[in-house]
């Protein structure tokens with residue numbers, strides 16, 4: 326079971342303490358039950374010994390139960406923390422294309438699936454204690470009443486079969502309701518980021534509320550209700566099987582007389598004591614299924630929760646003194662397949678070279694593949710065929726991370742981080758102040774505690790801050806994907822005539838995706854894409 330593996334991986338020592346403490350708690354409770362039951366029919370009842378023994382077991386039970394709860398909760402919290410960090414790490418390490426393709430699934434995983442795993446683990450103290458109690462009492466019954474215990478085992482086996490049968494249905498509904506979480510998150514995304522469009526148009530707002538939100542939410546509720554019904558049927562029918570079995574035994578024992586009624590009474594009391602913990606253990610199996618569903622969702626995005634096994638040792642690219650080109654694409658191809666529309670987009674084969682210090686404009690109509698080519702050049706999409714070279718060295722899985730580090734980029738949908746731009750170096754502070762001035766942002770943004778003071782800005786201003794962020798990274802190659810698209814003519818001029826020229830003077834290699842043909846004479850070369858091909 327993957328969840329047990331995760332628990333053990335989290336801390337072997339804590340896991341061992343939790344198992345031992347839970348087992349001892351169960352043993353204490355079994356002995357307490359045995360003492361009470363035995364004392365009922367005892368003729369030579371010794372109250373003093375009973376009090377001492379009972380007190381010690383009672384105290385032991387309480388202390389051990391608290392210890393096991395504390396340790397398991399420490400373990401489960403540790404797992405949740407580790408899961409969050411490791412999931413985030415794995416997302417950052419995973420193939421960009423895989424994560425980009427599964428973008429809609431990431432949020433539900435980081436919230437819903439982690440919550441399901443947490444709730445499953447959180448119940449473990451009561452489950453382990455319950456299990457230990459059941460096993461302890463069963464052991465005692467088997468020792469004291471071997472024939473009767475056989476009958477109990479048959480009854481418990483029926484409960485087990487019933488639970489197992491119901492788990493198939495429970496899992497089916499859990500899977501269906503979990504898949505709907507992806508739609509629910511998408512719908513909340515629309516509600517948050519599309520609030521302008523929704524607020525403006527009453528018809529659309531009502532449609533979104535009734536046809537999207539209400540329908541999806543209702544559908545999920547139906548699955549959740551079905552799951553609860555199956556859980557209730559399974560658990561209640563188990564209780565009914567147990568009670569019916571007991572009643573049948575009573576009738577049979579009275580009819581056959583093969584056991585003394587007083588012995589049977591003691592036996593029955595013991596069995597009744599373990600029905601509740603047995604129910605807790607059986608109920609937990611549905612939680613286990615939910616954990617399985619959550620873990621499957623996580624691995625469906627290509628994220629493997631096992632400890633990372635480094636497939637290729639990362640290496641740095643060399644920095645030779647002389648080389649032909651800084652970037653070269655040889656027969657490089659990329660393709661997308663859109664399963665929803667059964668549509669392919671093919672880029673390439675692309676053959677081109679970029680020299681160090683060149684300022685290149687990349688031009689092309691909407692959907693011609695400019696951003697896709699940019700992502701391939703920057704190392705986000707490894708070419709599906711052909712190859713990419715940096716200073717005459719082939720870029721492959723081992724050096725791709727180092728290759729990507731040679732770039733700074735702004736994309737159309739770039740995210741402006743407000744807590745990452747660490748401006749701690751004196752020269753960087755100076756440069757950022759200079760850039761704020763050039764891009765006329767000094768009245769809006771200041772540098773405070775090594776960060777920009779605000780990101781509550783207009784879209785054009787945010788883009789300018791994003792540009793400053795990219796430039797401050799001071800990398801060898803820059804890529805700007807339609808940066809100037811939403812800038813007014815004044816800031817377009819600043820971008821093409823000051824910013825790009827300053828970068829060029831500093832020896833940077835620059836690729837600019839742009840439709841501003843009036844500035845193309847400021848560059849060294851223009852390349853054009855048409856339907857995925859360089860023309």
Ligand SMILES: Nc1ncnc2c1ncn2[C@@H]1O[C@H](COP(=O)(O)OP(=O)(O)OP(=O)(O)O)[C@@H](O)[C@H]1O
Pocket residue numbers: 425661662663670689690691692693694695696697698
């Ligand atoms: N993540 C993706 N998955 C599937 N298809 C995609 C993906 N991204 C882009 N495409 C498809 O690839 C084609 C090229 O897209 P791309 O974004 O590279 O074009 P572009 O030239 O940058 O367009 P624009 O000028 O509109 O930004 C389009 O037909 C688009 O539908």
